[in-house]
Amino acid sequence: MVVENTIYDLIIVGSGAAGLTAALESGNKSVLIITKTSSFSSGSSPLAQGGIAASVGSDDSASLHYNDTIKAGVYSGRSDQISFLTKMGVPAIENLLKINMAFDKTGSGQLDRNREGAHSRRRVLKAGGDSTGRILVKTLYEEALKRKNISWKHSVFVCDLIIENNSVQGITVYSDNDGFITIRSKRVLLATGGLGQLFGHTTNPVEATGDSMAIALRANLKLKEIEMVQFHPTALNVKSGDSLMLLTEALRGDGALLVRGDGTPFMGKYSPLKELAPRDVVSRAIWNEMKLGHEIFIDLKPIDDLGNKFPTVSSFCLRVGLNPNRELIPITPAVHYVMGGVDINRELPSGLGVAGEASYTGVHGANRLASNSLLECLVYGKSEVERVLSEDHELVDIDPKYPDLSRILDLVDIDLYRSKLQGIMYNNCGIIRNESSLLEGETQLIELKKMIINSPIYSGNNLTYRHVVKWLELNNMVSLGLSLIGSAIYRKESRGAHYREDYPNTSIRWDRIKIEGDSV
Structure with a gap:
């Protein structure tokens, strides 16, 4: 077992808007930010073209933003979390202005407010027109580089959490430089983004393979509402x-x-x-x-x-x-986006946080309101790191386990199986679903898993980092795909992004929010 000498106060997995926000809110604690890519500007956050929704206008309010979010989510979100998100919108924008986030302005120098689908007010703030995500991540990253307490590692793939006595003890990783190693910390925040690459047509980047959710599954943690997969209508x-x-x-x-x-x-x-x-x-x-x-x-x-x-x-x-x-x-x-993820509303192991698209906060319900995703990254990147840093426990002796590479396949076969999985998910668990297609997809995924297990193993030498990561990603994607399809089979209703043509109506069984007239 190779263990890195440094013990960090906090490890953040992912360098998007949620992860960088968490790092900036960590005070003087020693922080390590890890990304599996070769660049700290990868992921979905830099690709966000829309903006950040916040009730900054004089004609707007947190309660109006709350109502729009509830309605877009088909009344199935968590009212407490939606209230928190919308109330924290203006403070989140104020924090960005303090670090010189270059929001677009009107001719008179005011924040330029835009309107997007299902918003009742012009409340979406942009930067560089349709470059909001890129400018946001650049602003957060440049601010993080100034902080002496923040360290960085790229080309490091996080394999698993190490949890003992229901408390975080660190992570196991595969490093481009060192192979499998263990990094110790009492606190880990998962912020690796979504799972769009499980599907054949996606706006998500190639690295969006649902790693945080798969890690959580292996740690026996609860995923919630991952069947709620939002298709963006205009790719x-x-x-x-x-x-x-x-x-x-x-x-x-x-x-x-x-x-x-x-x-x-x-x-x-x-x-x-x-x-x-x-x-x-x-x-x-x-x-x-x-x-x-x-x-x-x-x-x-x-x-x-x-x-x-x-x-x-x-x-x-x-x-x-x-x-x-x-x-x-x-x-x-x-x-485009998954509304579900690792459920942070349940008690998690001491020292574990999850933020951004990898998490289920309950703010999006069955259908995310446009431009609430970056807001969620900012608000929960801050609140999750504050919660995690308030928790403490002892580091104990550990015996970490690493993934078995003895069964790794040839890279060509890995890419082939990944493509097959994406086709199964898109064709059988897409925009319009039914029991027959979902069960067929589940059967095909089970068969795919068997094919992977029984395929000839890689016979060459000198495994590359890319080869190992693609293998680990494929295993994550298969387990997550089975969980997603299973959730879609279980939800026998239509609501928001989850549409079952064999159950076209919305069932009161799944309601979370009481509706009175046209208000909530």
């Missing part, structure tokens, strides 16, 4: 690498239209909110139109000054040979 229908380019909700907030190939808008047929309906409604509408044989596009021509307002979208379209000022842009729904 650019042009494959680029391992993911699809997201076309932000703000485009529709600024006048873009969803149309058929002949230019005919269709959203009025599905919702009085038309293009500004919640994401689950828009995604199913597009899916239905596609089933009817229509190619679906987004018309960006109604947006004035598109290149300056949305430089990321505009430049990417041009890069793939599409001119958004002159032609319709092809789109498709793609997996």
Whole structure:
């Protein structure tokens, strides 16, 4: 057993908005930030085009933001957590302004507030037009670099938590430089993001393989509502690498239209909110139109000054040979976000925290409100690290176990099985689900697991870091995929992002929020 000499006060796994926020809120404690990639600017956070929702306007309030969040989540979120999230929105923005976050401003120097789908007010703050996530992570990262108490390790894959006597004792990792090692700490915060790469069409980056959730499963911790997988309705229908380019909700907030190939808008047929309906409604509408044989596009021509307002979208379209000022842009729904995750509302082992998309806080319910995800990272990155740092226990003797690499497959086979898994999940556990397809998907995943176990093992020498990580990710993805499909089978109703055509109605059994008239 190789044990790193340094014992840290806190280990943060993940370097996105949640992880960096937690690091900045750690006071003078010794902190180690770990990422499995070669860069600290990877993950989903830098890709966020939308913004950060907060009730900063004089015509807005935390209670209005609360109501919009509850309604978008189909009344199945946790009211206590939603209240906390929306009340902490303004303080979160104030904290960012203190470290010089460059939010977009109006001509008079005020914060420029935007409106997105299912928001009743203009409350979404952006930076660089559609570059909010990138600028946010850059701002947090540059501030973290100034802190002497924060250390960094990249190209380190976290395998498992070490838990003894219901208390955190550290983590086991696979390092590009050192192979398997153990790092000791009384406190670990998991913030590795979502699981979009389980599906064949996703806006998530290649590293979004649900690692924190899989680690939690192996530690016998509770995952909650991971069947609630949000499809973003407008991903650019042009494959680029391992993911699809997201076309932000703000485009529709600024006048873009969803149309058929002949230019005919269709959203009025599905919702009085038309293009500004919640994401689950828009995604199913597009899916239905596609089933009817229509190619679906987004018309960006109604947006004035598109290149300056949305430089990321505009430049990417041009890069793939599409001119958004002159032609319709092809789109498709793609997996974007999981509302479920590691349940932080239950008692966790002493010293363990979870923040960001890896967690289930209960704020999103069955359908995340646009631009609440970065807000959740900021609010719970802070609250989770404060909770974890308040907990203390003794470090004890440990006997850590490492993954067995004796059965590792050839890299070509690993990529093949990963692709098969993604196809099973997208085709059998997608936008519209039913018992038959879910059970078929479950059977196929079980067979896939058997095929992996019985495949010829790698016969070469000198395993690379990338090879080992892809193998460990595949094992995480298979176990998480089975859990997700099992949850989708169990929930025999339709609600928000989880739509069962064999159970099309919403069941009172799953209600969490009491509805009175049109208010909550």
